[in-house]
Amino acid sequence: MEQYFVWNTDPVLMRFGVLDIHWYGLLFAAAFGFGMAIMRFIFRREGKPEGDLDALLIYLGLGTVLGARLGHVLFYDPAFYFSNPAEILAIWKGGLASHGGAIGLALSLYLFCRRRSDIGYLWLLDRIAIVALLGGCLIRVGNFFNSEIAGVPTDIPWAIVFSRIDTLPRHPTQLYEACVYLVMFLLMFLLYQKRRAPLEPGFLSGLFLSAVFSARFLLEFTKMHQASYDYSLPLNVGQLLSIPPVLVGLTLMVLAKRSGRKLLCEQTS
Structure with missing residues (x-):
């Protein structure tokens, strides 16, 4: 065992009396902080009202956390939580599922866009997909500090x-x-920033879903089982939940490219 790196870092970064600041919590907050900074850059670049960002942060925060928690409850350990419903609210004990977080994020953006005629749903979803990748990176580093997953x-x-x-x-x-x-x-930020013509609405969202969850499907082969009931299944729960987003992502990319070709044909005819 001496030849391997031993990870035993305390998941608590600082303690102030009864208040503990965890690495995971700090990195989770940083994910939203850096995400909003990038979104501010995008809003300025494309002439969108920056005043909407405060409301957007609230929608994203609530949608992501609630979706991730409910995803963990429903997908990974429903028997335990339905037998102990009070534990559903105990987020501080851990248990956030990225698949549920993605669903919660998409729904919260839909509700946000319903109130604003100047921001299209696919337009916003495409740009949030970029910052969600950075957030996912920071959150996985937080999981590393917690010695989980x-x-x-x-x-x-x-x-x-x-x-x-x-x-x-x-x-x-x-x-x-x-x-x-x-x-x-x-790669996605460079694709967004360097491309002269705007990408077709839905393309970046489709690229995000298909690429991220394809990678997640493959990496699940190296991961410990997260659900107590999937040992008899040919694929684990994380892999089964990754298949639908990949299909949705590929569909979005195809539809986006078709709409782009149709618009080009109309402009040149």
């Missing part, structure tokens, strides 16, 4: 021993996901 045991040279779990070297799956999301964020 660790990988299965392995003997690869870069395996890590999470001493808060056991003494076995494991895949640092949290860092795999964080690196994938960071690379995707950089």
Whole structure:
């Protein structure tokens, strides 16, 4: 075990009396902070009212957290939570599902756009997809500090021993996901910023869904089971939940490209 890196960092960054500041909470907050900074840049660049960003942050925060919590309750441990309903509210004990967070985010953006005629749903969804990747990267780093969502045991040279779990070297799956999301964020932000003509509405959202959840499907092979009931299934819950977003993403990309070609034909005819 001496040849492997041992991770035993305290998940609490600072303590102030009875108040604990966790690495995960700090990185979760940073995800929204950096996301809003990028969205402010995008709103200025495209002439959208920056005053809408405060309301947008509230919608995003509530939608993402509620969706992620309900996703964990319904997808990963429904038997426990339905038997102990008071535990559903105990978010401080952990338990946020990214699939549920994605659904909550999409619904909250829809509700936000219903009140504003100057901001289209797909327009906003495309741009939030960019910042969501950076947020996903930071949150997975937070999972790493918590020694949660660790990988299965392995003997690869870069395996890590999470001493808060056991003494076995494991895949640092949290860092795999964080690196994938960071690379995707950089690529999508460059695609958005450098492209002269605006991308067809829905294309970036489709790219986000298809790329992120394809990567998630593959990385699940290195991850410990998160649900207590999926050991007998050919695929784990995370993989099964990743298939629909991939299909939706590919559909959005195809429809976006078709609408773009149709508009081009109308302009040249």
